[in-house]
Amino acid sequence: MADKNQQVYPIAPSANGHPRSDEESLVAKEEKRKKMIKWAGYIAAFTVFQVLVIVVFALVVMKVRTPKFRVGDGLQVKALTSEPSVPSFNMTLYAPIRVKNSNFGPYKYDATAVTFTYGGATVGQVAIPKGKASFKSTKKINAEVFLSSGSIPSGIPSGGNLGSDLNSGTLTLNSKGAMTGKVELMLIFKKKKAITMDCTMVINVSSKSVQSVQCQ
Template sequence: MKGEGKRNTKCLVYVAAFIVFQTIIILAFALTVMRVKSPKVRFGAVVVENTSSSTNSSSFDMRLFAQVAIKNTNFGHFKYDSSNVTILYGDTQVGSAVIPKGRAKARKTQRFNVTIDVTSASLSGNANLANDIGSGVLRLSSQAKLSGKVHLMKVIKKKKSGQMSCTIAVELAQRAIQELTCK
């Protein structure tokens, strides 16, 4: 009879240890893999082409070739809807491009190119524009928001969105990007 009591106690200790071990594994899994984060959207690189500017008429026209990077740090893929990249001078839109719908694989960065035609046609009467063109450096900003869903293990779907906010300093004489900063 004494041996059975020890065996039962030993069995209970093993079962309790197994339950604690399984709880720790499930908790670690839930805190790492199942935690869904918003993807990061940034400009990877921007190239300026076809630049024309005039200090007299306070106008500019240019074409930007931009690489958009969507960094998905989740353990599931991010499927996003089509969206727009908007280029602003001050608070006025001077250009935009469409980001087609797509999918960023799990724990990967998807890169693709967009072409943005930027013009000052909507900036009539802006006093700062002549000064900026005269200085040779044009400061623009860009914004985009990608909305979609992160799919975990083909069962769990969480809505997430990534936002981009970049400032771009274009050196007009060199037709080059002097500074590109994204948040």
């Protein structure tokens, strides 16, 4: 027989006045599970985003491209005298030298020289001082160079026919050069890059003008 003095305590009502049920507990657990899945999705998406950023950074920003070294647009004949019967020529060129850097860091290059040739023989040279092409920009070096066939033995270079070329009214010249330097990325990483110039220019002797310029 139960003790008459034993008290029976009722089940505590919930906030809405109804007893808490197992169903309500399951709903709370389900909501908690959904929240965990949602946060896991956020973390996974953020991780994928970070990986993509790193991959793009490595492929685009940190990729070292070879700069370009060439005679730019604007090459001009400032003075030209020629004598087909000798044969000989003297010429002063305004030569805009360009170092194009497409990297996300500066290209610091050493001093070098650009040699101008006719028929394989050197007819002139211009010095290029050491310098820097800033990131994603082109370094402009404006120079004048004097070219003369007087440095060619007997005035006729091997592989060329100066007299015939002067009579035809056109001279084909070449400019060549080699440049060494380093591309700097993030002020930490340095990558050596050697670049070369190989340009061909056609000079119209009659009009004393540049007919065409092509660089490889």
